[in-house]
Amino acid sequence: MHSTQHLVGDVMTGRVVALRRDATFKDIVKAVRQWKVSALPVVEQGNRVVGVVSEADLLRKEELRDVDVHADRRTRLERMSELAKADAVTAEELMTAPAVTVRVDATLAQAARIMAIAKVKRLPVVGDEDVLLGIVSRSDLLKVFERDDEDIAEEIRREIVDRLFPAPLEPVQVEVQDGVVKLSGRIRDTTLVPVATRLVRGVEGVVDVDCALMGPPRRPELDPDLAETTRRPWGAGTIT
Structure with a gap:
């Protein structure tokens, strides 16, 4: 049967704010606040997506500001990656890599599944060689219900x-x-x-x-109160 399913490319936002690897912490915060987004893709030469910086990555610095890592060695080992991000000052140090992305020709159901598994609200949309083409958000996926x-x-x-x-x-x-x-x-x-x-x-x-x-209507049943009769072929009789 013919499919009319929309693809990610049909609903994505084509205008994307992206970061370079050397973007500074404060510049990233300004971009997040200015564009009112929860995450930004990080790209390298040729606009190839290499990572994503989210609000959660940025908040590590504030969240772990007062953690005494020397007091508990186990805590320090378990939270090593988080503590590293707390000290990060550039997009390359902050970003989550490899980036979770979605293909431009993926269906909306596939995009929704990726978001659910990765527990993210937005996905960079990529084409060949992971080149950034747009951004798709949860609200974009809901457009079909309009x-x-x-x-x-x-x-x-x-x-x-x-x-x-x-x-x-x-x-x-x-x-x-x-x-x-x-x-x-x-x-x-x-x-x-x-x-x-x-x-x-x-x-x-x-x-x-x-x-x-x-389905088809059921055939009417015979009245159960009617007495059964024995039918004989025409011309048949009883010889006495």
Whole structure:
């Protein structure tokens, strides 16, 4: 079936503020505050992404300001990397490397999964050779839920209903309200109901699915109160 899934490149912000390796601590703080972002990519020659500096990296300096590392050797060993960042003065010393990035041609679902695993709010978007192309944030990934209800319904009718149920017993109705899809009608093969539900859930902008599709009507049962009769072939009789 034809896919209309948006890619990261469709929703990313193309205007990116990036840091060089030698950017100073105070310059990084100014950039974070000025651009109101929680993290900045660090690039080298050719705009290739080599790391990311986040607010958490910057806050290490304040967080560990009063830690007495000489009092507890175990604490010092466990927090060695954090303590190093507390003493950092450049982007190269502060950054987390390698950077967690996402490809420009990745789907929004793939980007959301990377964010969840890495526990980050923004991802640098890269192309070939990790060249920086943009930034995608959590709010960018939510843009698909602004999609118009009728636009969602039309895609479901065209790409799913018409292909799965070309000859339904009754027309399959597709209704969408605030992203919630309701399917109703009678179809010939009810084994396709779970397939339809799964495909509809995969349509961008769909919040939930209420599947009320039914199979063929059941044949009316004989009245159990009627007495059974024995039928004989025409012309048959009893010889006495």
